[in-house]
Amino acid sequence: MSAVDLAVSCGPLRLKNPLVAASGCFGYGVEYADVVDLSALGAVAVKGLFLEEREGHAPPRIVETPSGMLNAIGLQGVGVRRFVDEMLPQLRAREAVTIVNICGTTVDEYAELARILSDAPGVAALELNISCPNIKAGGTTFGCSLHGLTDVVSAVRRATALPVIPKLTPNVTDVAAFARAAEEAGADAVSLVNTFLAMAIDIETRRPRLSNVMGGLSGPAIRPIAVRMVYECRQAIDIPIMGMGGVMTADDVVEFLIAGADAVQVGTANFVDPFVWPRLLEGLTAYLARHGHHAVSDIVGAVDLPEPAAARTTPESGAR
Amino acid sequence: MSAVDLAVSCGPLRLKNPLVAASGCFGYGVEYADVVDLSALGAVAVKGLFLEEREGHAPPRIVETPSGMLNAIGLQGVGVRRFVDEMLPQLRAREAVTIVNICGTTVDEYAELARILSDAPGVAALELNISCPNIKAGGTTFGCSLHGLTDVVSAVRRATALPVIPKLTPNVTDVAAFARAAEEAGADAVSLVNTFLAMAIDIETRRPRLSNVMGGLSGPAIRPIAVRMVYECRQAIDIPIMGMGGVMTADDVVEFLIAGADAVQVGTANFVDPFVWPRLLEGLTAYLARHGHHAVSDIVGAVDLPEPAAARTTPESGAR
């Protein structure tokens, strides 16, 4: 097993292993410093940050669903300045590789956030959360509009030398088209998936179970859709992919790697088991060793397609 | 409880209750005649039919996932003529209200199927499966293209006097836009959701777990997304909605009704428990009685929105 090297590179970003804490599921990282060795993770994607402090939505903010959960936190956050002054130094002290997840309501806000964070010591990369609430570009979110995505990525690209990783929403018809647009706009990598827009209703009160009415579905329930989307994007782009969606075990990590992810983010699993990280790392190492691989990259995108089927792997072909 | 009347109407279609067997999850209905009283169901949507007999995909055709399953049956079927000659008479003999789910590779095939079935005694309505494999309209399936959808619905509308119910795919950015297009093209109702395009990989063999590589995700896992989509469509159209996706219990039926469905289809649950129907009917009746309702329509679309939230129910607002 010692022969296995878990290090991966996501474009300019070198990670000691492919496991990354997903944004919004790990606070600002510092909350977990007591239970998780932050320096042992490939990276930590911190909770989505706006320029200013944000209050977020009223509770109830989460509700459990079959093999998943809905959340509508509303991006409560301390704002970028307090993050840089208060959290970033702690993350550096813990030797965490920090990916900052940024959100704006305008293209300029994204660019401004990128500039501020470029000057802040200890930021490894920027993940662009382009599926936030209240971000309109031609009537839909940046994340659901190719133009919106292109505008945000290009603006951030111009504003920073840091690795730029747009995070794609799964709530679109053709996610691969968004991955291509991100690549063309100069992204260093893409991450996917964000949560699926969903809703649950309390049948006794007939009220939505979330104060915000709708929320994002995460957890094992979405994994098969997320794996499909990572696979589609792998066929469509050459830049690295950070895959995620419902990863709970090392087997799930491997499934995303084989589907085409260069790194794998882990979100909801942190809530179920904050001590999941060592188990994921050991399991991944054991899998690679068992199969005689020395590097993670050996299995990235290594799907073995049955020949006749190869012709049928268009997005249409699966639906009934 | 006897005071509760479960009858509902979906446009011109009168159903003795809102529970409908979902297409492809109940064979041609006749397979279940021994275990289910077909005449006790609101209706039976039979397995998708093409003009000609179809072989479908090679096995493996299904794989289980967290709270769900993937399938890529590939619409194996007997073709419309054998259905009319062999199955339809049996369905009539069992007094089943039969909704025929039709699939074509061209607009003309849909129209031709509609004509044939209009002359066949015992067809209550046509459900248009516009998210089948291999159906191209401008590079994407009819189901993922507004023009494709409009063309199919208009053509079928012209070809038949039967109630026309396009079945919407959830694999789109804005499902409500497709519901509107269906309404404008003359649909009597819409049904949703079909399955979510997904994929699972066997990490030992690195082969896709389905011979077709991708398949459709169904079951409880998708329910919160399906409920959201039904709710969005309810805000967008005036024609009736048949809602579905992960219904396993009477509570789930009620959730879809409250979200805005006039009738509720039940698919995967048939595999888990073919005797689910009496339990669903009793549970629904009990709920209505407990809440002092005499008709199903009393709760259709009866979501109670917390005031401040009402403003925030746009598709964007849930995502992070």
Place this chain on the structure above:
Amino acid sequence: MPIDVDALVMSNDRLSATYNVLELAAPEVAAAARPGQFVMVKQNLAAAPLLRRPFSVFEVLRDERGDPVGLSILNKRIGIVTDALYALEPGQRLRCLGPLGRAFSLSSPPGEAWMVAGGVGLAPFATLAEALRAAQVPATLFYGGRSSEDLVYEDWFRQRGVRVRLTTEDGSRGESGLVTGPLEQALGTAATPPTIYACGPTPMMRAVAALAHEHGSPSEVSLEPVMGCGLGGCYSCVVRIRGGRLVRSCLHGPVFAGDRIDWDALAGAA
């Protein structure tokens, strides 16, 4: 007409680290079951995993008066549900839907019946052995496994007048090699071609069907594809038969005439 019973687990006999026999209180299902039929089981309708799993009816359990009181299933651990069935304790319950599928067709005397089982493929043959005995058909069981742990219950068959020939691949029990070895040998010396029944790994069943064909014996095989519903509703369980059609093995099987199967296609699917 299948029924669904929330059957009480009467006993769980763990035969080895991988095999166990569960006795289930499902008298109606047991009474209706014919040799080769199966049941779809699930521990709790609400609990994960979502789908039921198919299992052959192993024994029909009877009281002293000979009336059916339940059935047993022979379980081999290979995953989530089979592990859970191995761990079940008496007093717990298991939902049991059946009987389902097409049964073996009984050969009649004086012709002999030869059953060929590979590992857990033994499961459908206990009920068949009882039926053959009632019909006074002389029966032999060719029973093979990887090693001795894969061979269970042979005494049960001996006690019912079945001649048993054991093989193990590692030679730890009976003749060493594949079960088809002794079968071929016996076929070569058989006075009249016996009716052959086979259940086990696909390559084994294929080989048995081929041998039977060669020696002019009729054969029936019991297939074990992944099954989503067991009732003909989902079309997940199809197998290709000679002539090219895909048929649902939960309705037209699991028992098929060995000659009807397109073995090349089946091998590809596995």
Place this chain on the structure above:
Amino acid sequence: MPIDVDALVMSNDRLSATYNVLELAAPEVAAAARPGQFVMVKQNLAAAPLLRRPFSVFEVLRDERGDPVGLSILNKRIGIVTDALYALEPGQRLRCLGPLGRAFSLSSPPGEAWMVAGGVGLAPFATLAEALRAAQVPATLFYGGRSSEDLVYEDWFRQRGVRVRLTTEDGSRGESGLVTGPLEQALGTAATPPTIYACGPTPMMRAVAALAHEHGSPSEVSLEPVMGCGLGGCYSCVVRIRGGRLVRSCLHGPVFAGDRIDWDALAGAA
């Protein structure tokens, strides 16, 4: 620093049809737990439902030498997991992550400590009673429920020198009415303002906090919002404090000064 233990269930004492006490072998968690802290439990990491559930540390269980051997939780059935916890049998295991959250701040003599519990809101007060006793703070428990079945464990408190005043809404036990009745009365006649601790339904805690404020008593309440993680990671558990900020009750609570809570907002959220 919280740890996660796959704790053995040592006993399950079903006090009524809705209440039970589970004894869990989690010595390290018990040793570190301070009054008012909680644990996040889940039966099996892989099993449904997905998320853990928060429970107050009820008793710290000690051996004859007084060393912690485990902890108990007082469980009230209201849904999926609480039903499952009611059904647990000794020998089974429960994952137990903790201790978590902010503890009660101990008042010191000669001042008195009054604990006000509504139903299962009793849970955080057993450990508090022990701590008060060790600090020689005179303690009273005002304990209310809908009816007598909602009142459990009062003797446990009496045996530890706690004065207990019971109320039930239906009068089936103790004084009839709400727990705030006797509290208000007692506050009216109290020589010096006691420190007041409250846990129970939101309206009750709100009323208690208001009474305490009126009579110049410091108060602490233990809130019970839905919690997704218990570690500050998910931001699901926020409560609005005076001044308008939303704070995570798993980190800054569950125990808050009664004066800090924006009770209007909290009522709205429920």
